[in-house]
Amino acid sequence: MNKPTVIGDFFPKKIFKEIQSFAESLEFVDGGKTANGAAKKIKSNLQADYRTSEEKRTISKIAQAIQGHALVQSYFFPKKLTVPMVSKYMPGMSYGKHVDRSHIGSVRTDYSFTYCLSSSEDYEGGELVVHSSDDQQQKIKLQANSIVIYDTNSVHEVLPVIKGERLCLVGWIECLIPFYEMRECVRQVTKIKNGLKDSKQNEYATLLNNEIQNLIKIFSR
Numbered sequence: 001m002n003k004p005t006v007i008g009d010f011f012p013k014k015i016f017k018e019i020q021s022f023a024e025s026l027e028f029v030d031g032g033k034t035a036n037g038a039a040k041k042i043k044s045n046l047q048a049d050y051r052t053s054e055e056k057r058t059i060s061k062i063a064q065a066i067q068g069h070a071l072v073q074s075y076f077f078p079k080k081l082t083v084p085m086v087s088k089y090m091p092g093m094s095y096g097k098h099v100d101r102s103h104i105g106s107v108r109t110d111y112s113f114t115y116c117l118s119s120s121e122d123y124e125g126g127e128l129v130v131h132s133s134d135d136q137q138q139k140i141k142l143q144a145n146s147i148v149i150y151d152t153n154s155v156h157e158v159l160p161v162i163k164g165e166r167l168c169l170v171g172w173i174e175c176l177i178p179f180y181e182m183r184e185c186v187r188q189v190t191k192i193k194n195g196l197k198d199s200k201q202n203e204y205a206t207l208l209n210n211e212i213q214n215l216i217k218i219f220s221r
């Protein structure tokens with residue numbers, strides 16, 4: 001299991017601003033409606049309802065942009081994403097400790113992401129806490145235009161917002177490479193390839209890149 005990955009300044013500023021004003025223009029409903037079973041009791045937030053075809057088109061364009069981001073491509077091997085949810089936490093709202101479902105629609109949930117639209121100075125509380133299997137926990141307060149991507153099979157929670165408003169996009173990624181060990185193998189070999197490139201051993205880097213592409217072909221499902 002990897003630690004959560006945080007990527008700052010995720011989109012160019014202009015695109016971030018466009019996503020932010022899109023999210024602010026949406027209508028919100030009780031987020032508890034999309035929770036199942038026990039999660040209903042611990043989920044207290046608001047979620048956007050995409051009402052027009054224009055809103056649905058915009059949110060899928062945002063999903064495509066997240067999927068196509070160079071760092072997401074090179075590290076997480078995304079095959080497909082769920083339609084992101086826009087979630088809002090007002091004072092007193094939180095989402096207690098839980099794990100997400102293994103599949104959402106047709107997407108196997110290998111990684112979860114939260115992309116933050118609020119500036120961290122605009123709200124108090126509302127940290128995302130990701131718990132790992134060895135009882136470690138990571139408390140993450142995202143900056144605006146930052147994304148955190150973490151293993152979906154981690155227990156996680158959103159702490160209560162004390163002041164202000166926390167507005168985020170939340171979604172899930174299915175990887176082209178289904179198993180952690182396989183993804184880690186490609187990441188490590190890519191690291192070696194980049195080392196060869198940095199030390200100007202370009203011929204070896206190209207040869208290794210060929211093998212990386214072969215590994216991806218073999219591992220892809």
Ligand SMILES: [Fe+2]
Binds near residue numbers: 098100156
């Ligand atoms: Fe969750």
